Amino acid sequence: MSESGQALEGFVAASSPLSTRTAFKGLGPTVRSLIPSDPESLWELDTQRLPAPHAAIRRRARTFAETVIAPVAMELDLAPQPPCGEMHPLMRQVLSKASKEGFMSDLGLPPPLGRASMRAGRNPVLAIAVKVEEFARACGGLMLNIMVPALGQSPILLSGDLHAYRRFLVPAYREMKAGEIHPFSFAITEPTAGSDVEEGHGASVYTPGMVAKRVDGGWSLSGRKRFIGAGDLSRTVSVFAALEGEGMESWTCFVVQPPTPGYTPLRKEHKLGMRASGTAEIELTDAFVPDENVVGGLRLGWALNRVTLNFSRIPVASMSVGFARAAMEIALEFAGRTSLGGKRLVDYQEVQLMLAQMVAETSAIRSMVWEQASVFVPRQGAASMTKLYCTDRALEVCNTAMDLMGNHSLLHANRVEKAWRDARLPIIFEGTNQINRLAVIEDMQEEVLSKCRP
Amino acid sequence: MNAASIATAEQFAIEVVAPLVERPEVVLPRADVVSLIEQAAGAGLTGAGVEPDALRALARVNGGVAFGVHRAALAARSCERLGLDGEAVSLTGHYGLGRDALPRLLAGRALPGQDVGLLTDYFDLTRARVVVGADWQSLIAAGFDGTSIVWRSLVRDECNVVVASDAHGFDELETTLVSSEKGSGVADTDAHVEAMYRDMLGMLAVATGLAEHALEIARAYAAQRRQGGQTIEGFPAVQQMLAQISATARAGIQQLAWFAAQPPDLEGLTELCAARSHFHPACCLATNNAIQVLGGRGYMQDFGPEKLARDANTLRVLAGTPVELQLFVAEMERAG
Numbered sequence: 001m002s003e004s005g006q007a008l009e010g011f012v013a014a015s016s017p018l019s020t021r022t023a024f025k026g027l028g029p030t031v032r033s034l035i036p037s038d039p040e041s042l043w044e045l046d047t048q049r050l051p052a053p054h055a056a057i058r059r060r061a062r063t064f065a066e067t068v069i070a071p072v073a074m075e076l077d078l079a080p081q082p083p084c085g086e087m088h089p090l091m092r093q094v095l096s097k098a099s100k101e102g103f104m105s106d107l108g109l110p111p112p113l114g115r116a117s118m119r120a121g122r123n124p125v126l127a128i129a130v131k132v133e134e135f136a137r138a139c140g141g142l143m144l145n146i147m148v149p150a151l152g153q154s155p156i157l158l159s160g161d162l163h164a165y166r167r168f169l170v171p172a173y174r175e176m177k178a179g180e181i182h183p184f185s186f187a188i189t190e191p192t193a194g195s196d197v198e199e200g201h202g203a204s205v206y207t208p209g210m211v212a213k214r215v216d217g218g219w220s221l222s223g224r225k226r227f228i229g230a231g232d233l234s235r236t237v238s239v240f241a242a243l244e245g246e247g248m249e250s251w252t253c254f255v256v257q258p259p260t261p262g263y264t265p266l267r268k269e270h271k272l273g274m275r276a277s278g279t280a281e282i283e284l285t286d287a288f289v290p291d292e293n294v295v296g297g298l299r300l301g302w303a304l305n306r307v308t309l310n311f312s313r314i315p316v317a318s319m320s321v322g323f324a325r326a327a328m329e330i331a332l333e334f335a336g337r338t339s340l341g342g343k344r345l346v347d348y349q350e351v352q353l354m355l356a357q358m359v360a361e362t363s364a365i366r367s368m369v370w371e372q373a374s375v376f377v378p379r380q381g382a383a384s385m386t387k388l389y390c391t392d393r394a395l396e397v398c399n400t401a402m403d404l405m406g407n408h409s410l411l412h413a414n415r416v417e418k419a420w421r422d423a424r425l426p427i428i429f430e431g432t433n434q435i436n437r438l439a440v441i442e443d444m445q446e447e448v449l450s451k452c453r454p
Numbered sequence: 455m456n457a458a459s460i461a462t463a464e465q466f467a468i469e470v471v472a473p474l475v476e477r478p479e480v481v482l483p484r485a486d487v488v489s490l491i492e493q494a495a496g497a498g499l500t501g502a503g504v505e506p507d508a509l510r511a512l513a514r515v516n517g518g519v520a521f522g523v524h525r526a527a528l529a530a531r532s533c534e535r536l537g538l539d540g541e542a543v544s545l546t547g548h549y550g551l552g553r554d555a556l557p558r559l560l561a562g563r564a565l566p567g568q569d570v571g572l573l574t575d576y577f578d579l580t581r582a583r584v585v586v587g588a589d590w591q592s593l594i595a596a597g598f599d600g601t602s603i604v605w606r607s608l609v610r611d612e613c614n615v616v617v618a619s620d621a622h623g624f625d626e627l628e629t630t631l632v633s634s635e636k637g638s639g640v641a642d643t644d645a646h647v648e649a650m651y652r653d654m655l656g657m658l659a660v661a662t663g664l665a666e667h668a669l670e671i672a673r674a675y676a677a678q679r680r681q682g683g684q685t686i687e688g689f690p691a692v693q694q695m696l697a698q699i700s701a702t703a704r705a706g707i708q709q710l711a712w713f714a715a716q717p718p719d720l721e722g723l724t725e726l727c728a729a730r731s732h733f734h735p736a737c738c739l740a741t742n743n744a745i746q747v748l749g750g751r752g753y754m755q756d757f758g759p760e761k762l763a764r765d766a767n768t769l770r771v772l773a774g775t776p777v778e779l780q781l782f783v784a785e786m787e788r789a790g
Contacts, residue, residue: 420767434692
């Protein structure tokens with residue numbers, strides 16, 4: 001960006017003595033150094049706020065998103081989902097490149113196997129969040145396919161079970177380092193239970209659908225899981241099941257590695273958005289899982305499920321920041337290239353107001369994400385409030401962007417309606433925003449109870 | 455209100471349209487939409503305009519069919535008034551709603567030079583404008599000659615028509631970018647007031663039908679889906695959403711009753727702009743709430759609410775977004 005004599009209608013040019021750009025130059029050098037006024041892009045200004053390792057991740061992720069994800073995003077959004085177990089060639093290309101770049105192995109293990117930065121490791125959720133925003137800005141579906149492995153790996157990583165690391169993560173990370181695709185999945189949702197597997201009160205009365213029966217040398221799993229990201233492609237699936245005859249408190253995390261007898265992807269969903277990513281319903285019928293595939297220990301599944309959600313909900317909020325930013329940037333480009341009555345749309349005040357609102361909303365939710373992600377693992381209330389607030393606001397930004405573009409927003413080629421469709425999903429998954437509101441209260445329950453009289 | 459016409463529409467929607475759109479994820483072929491529009495005309499539904507409650511009844515079953523019927527009827531009514539031929543109608547220009555210049559023109563006020571420039575560009579038919587409706591071979595399009603609205607009758611072959619496949623909503627209909635350098639005009643600014651009034655009234659009716667459809671789906675799901683050991687309709691989190699959908703549908707019904715009884719003049723148009731600037735965002739929220747009540751299923755194409763949300767979004771940005779409608783109303787307030 002450079003100074004010029006040009007100005008938007010309703011504003012003075014940067015060269016005007018009434019512009020802060022020019023007026024501030026009259027201040028002394030010490031004061032000037034304290035008052036930033038040089039033109040900078042919003043993206044650069046935000047990146048400068050990050051710790052150096054995270055800023056580097058953000059730069060690398062943006063380059064990958066713009067050179068690998070964005071070029072195929074619109075085509076994959078329209079392409080029919082391949083049958084269960086098959087992958088679109090363009091998707092394979094993207095995932096292979098993401099794998100080689102270490103974007104699918106940057107959660108847990110440091111080099112030489114993984115790409116987790118030791119310095120960024122102090123804030124692993126922030127590292128994931130800045131990456132997710134860049135990928136989501138380019139394409140929600142592709143972002144999801146690249147990120148789903150992190151979700152599937154999370155219960156294994158968070159178990160602290162070194163045996164599970166060696167058995168499941170190390171071999172997978174070796175493959176990914178070689179550019180192979182090794183999808184992971186996280187399987188909690190059941191056809192009769194979405195919210196009941198995400199909050200304790202519901203779980204306390206829910207009869208589990210996926211049940212593990214004791215057999216020689218291991219467990220036999222039977223039941224269905226629904227809305228499983230990459231569930232038809234995954235080679236390592238964290239399946240949560242109750243022990244036979246027990247309730248949800250017996251939930252245990254079992255690692256299933258398809259293809260294996262008894263594991264059947266039934267169908268893939270037809271979704272409103274994030275269409276490049278496949279979402280499958282899977283059925284397990286007497287699927288044998290050896291004892292060594294129990295992660296963390298028996299009856300620790302509920303804890304691993306909930307801590308995984310605490311870990312993942314802030315990246316979900318961050319993807320909504322990416323969708324909001326995409327919508328805002330698309331609307332800005334449209335307003336800059338479209339004229340009405342001989343003036344650019346950006347010269348009309350009502351358009352400027354909408355742009356400012358979108359910039360402010362996007363900045364606000366990004367700030368919330370980055371602030372709440374600046375701990376090792378966020379606690380439940382922080383993760384849930386960030387997820388629910390940011391995802392709700394991001395959809396509003398998309399609405400505003402569509403308003404700005406008017407009926408041109410309806411055209412697929414103009415991309416903003418895709419941002420809207422993608423932004424709609426995070427309001428639902430990882431717990432609906434209604435369930436996340438209750439999770440906030442659950443996490444502050446003692447404080448609420450302390451206010452109760454008598 | 456024509457009770458017989460509304461009863462016919464309800465019967466037509468249930469007996470003829472509903473069996474064709476049972477599966478929300480399957481797009482009704484456009485040839486079927488054309489056929490349905492012809493059948494609706496044959497049943498006397500489109501006449502000299504469609505009863506808003508008849509459109510509502512159709513939209514409770516399928517928003518795209520309802521909008522197609524509405525726009526076809528609007529074209530027929532406009533052609534009748536103007537003495538032109540056209541299967542479709544385009545009232546708005548290439549972007550927006552003519553800001554505050556259009557209400558000044560419609561009110562017969564003196565137009566400053568910048569208004570003339572803006573409206574000339576806004577209605578410039580050489581600039582591609584978005585047209586949504588059933589397949590058409592002829593179109594009447596509003597233009598501007600410097601002092602009046604001028605209507606041009608265009609044949610599709612003489613236009614540059616770019617079909618925008620995979621548009622956001624109204625999957626059953628055709629979304630196109632249309633431009634043309636042809637066509638002779640008939641000047642009639644008052645006809646534009648009437649046409650915009652009828653268009654916005656129809657859009658309000660279709661949006662109301664979408665909200666009613668959303669309520670029907672969400673209510674049925676909430677009554678059978680169990681969580682925490684009970685059906686989810688018992689939770690305030692769900693009740694709040696159902697209530698918002700219900701309130702939107704009820705408000706729409708009341709507004710339709712009011713506007714259906716008003717003459718299609720400039721004052722009525724201003725009131726409609728004001729109503730739409732609030733109602734369409736509410737309708738978008740209502741259809742979104744239906745998605746949310748259904749949770750993950752709501753996001754899937756085979757359950758219905760996601761299509762309602764896309765159709766509601768489409769109505770929100772056609773014939774004036776909330777911001778553009780506000781500019782129209784504000785100018786009329788100032789003129790008054």
